Amino acid sequence: MRICVVALGKIGLPLAVQFASMGHRVIGADVDEKVVGLVNAGVVPFPGETDLDTKLEKVVAEGLLSATTDTAAATAESDAVVVVVPLFVDGDGKPDFKWMDSATKSIAAGLRPGTLVSYETTLPVGTTRTRWAPMLKEGSGLTPGEDFSLVFSPERVLTGRVFADLRRYPKLVGGIDEASARRGVEFYEAVLEFDERPDLGRPNGVWDLGSAEASELAKLAETTYRDVNIGLANQFARFAGAAGVDIAKVIEACNTQPYSHIHSPGIAVGGHCIPVYPRLYLWNDPDATVVSAAREANAGMPEYSVGLLAESYGVLDGAAVLVLGASYRGGVKETAFSGVFPVVEALRARGAVPYVSDPMYTPDELAKLGLPAHQGAPVTALIIQSNHEEYKKLGAADFPGVRVVVDGRRVTDPANWDGVKHVVIGA
Known part of the structure; x- marks a missing residue:
């Protein structure tokens, strides 16, 4: 396959390298010219990611991975587009979609019929269907679910150990329709490998959650659980400290x-x-x-x-x-x-x-x-x-x-x- 990964940050670049390591031809798109130059030279633009340096150097040397600042052109050459652009929140907790909106408009400008678009950036529930689908349609003239496939598939990895986490955890996929979901499952089965996990009770691999909304909620739920659990631990700790308990x-x-x-x-x-x-x-x-x-x-x-x-x-x-x-x-x-x-x-x-x-x-x-x-x-x-x-x-x-x-x-x-x-x- 020909794959475009949009945003070559601490998650996007390892993803691009993973896809290329499976033999696919990957174009990484990023707005930072310095990052693009380093990637094209086979040099990691940030420290700390296990095995990324050797893996990146190898796939670049093999001609399987290149980088560009032209997201629309990279999209036009691709069978699948994976979006890992950061989403931020302001001080009041309101999402700031500015960067993602810009990337989505660039993707729409190069979108061709038959392409799969997968958003991996964590999103509020409903964003894929109610924000990205209309924006992609408006910019491309193509109808989501009919002319191209659209899914949400959250990244579930920790920086520093991305390649190990990609193998260990099931890849969750939710489409805006059944056909999109099938295409998303097929894509991720072709670009990822999974460890044996008997503890899961079902085969490790790509799991279709039934809708984009379910997949969006799964990522929010698993991460919010951690915050709530830590919050409870912190309250226990404050009380224990006052009570003289370790x-x-x-x-x-x-x-x-x-x-x-x-x-x-x-x-x-x-x-x-x-x-x-x-x-x-x-x-x-x-x-x-x-x-x-x-x-x-x-x-x-x-x-x-x-x-x-x-x-x-x-x-x-x-x-x-x-x-x-x-x-x-x-x-x-x-x-x-x-x-x-x-x-x-x-x-x-x-x-x-x-x-x-x-x-x-x-x-x-x-x-x-x-x-x-x-x-x-x-x-x-x-x-x-x-x-x-x-x-x-x-x-x-x-x-x-x-x-x-x-x-x-x-x-x-x-x-x-x-x-x-x-x-x-x-x-």
Whole structure:
């Protein structure tokens, strides 16, 4: 097949490489000329994705993958178009479709009869049928479901392990009609391979959920579940801390029972997914009080963590505090909705002087993110925001003069902090 993947980001590029690795000819379309140039040179434009460098170099050398900034032209050459353009929400939780609208109009300009269009970007329920189908029809003159196939098939992978996740999890597909769904199933069966999963109770592979709306809801539901679960864990942790109970031991005990799957509490919930998709769900279902309460609970954890520091340290006015970790999670060079931003804001609100360091970022890169990079100034307190591997061996000897450390991820060993007040969430 000839396949166009629209947006060569941290999900789109591995997808394009996966499709090409199966022997299909793939054109990656992206608005960033620098990204396009790097991909055409066989160079990964971002770090951290397992095996992407070697796989990309191979398929580019074999002539199976190329990149362009001309989405319409790439669409016109393709049998299938897979869309992985980011969707953002504003501060009120309202979806901002600007980037996706632009990409969809470009796709429509090059759309030919018989093409499959698959949206993988997480969407509010109903978006594929009520927004993309009319937009594609208007721009192409073609009728969805008759002249071309249209499906929603959510990405279900985690950055850093995309290729492994593509094999492990069933690929969900929902079409705007039965014919579109069949075409979508056939497409993904031809571009993906799956691990054996006896635990699923049915064969791993491509699952038709019956409609685009069901597929859209499945992605929102599985991700919103995680936010709600973490929100509950955070509330348990706050109560446990006040009661002098170690919540980690409680959760470990609870999860030995097969119906309990309590997640881990922590200083923040970041990334492109968990902080965002519950808001997309709430846009559809604003009366979902459980979802909104969990989102509020999780959003309050950075301020709560700074409060823990103040309880042990005393007045923070003028205190130099180093925040360890800008990334939203360990091992990933990404700051989308990272807890570092509200932690820094909460420290400043209490009069502290915050600094930030991260082994994955240079001081200049941190400065470009609007973060106060640490360049050797003495500090008297630490807040650990990311669970980078490098932090596991840290101790008091690494930070002379530090009086208190708040480990928001339970990544450090308390035994290494002799003479320093070591604080964790939920204990």
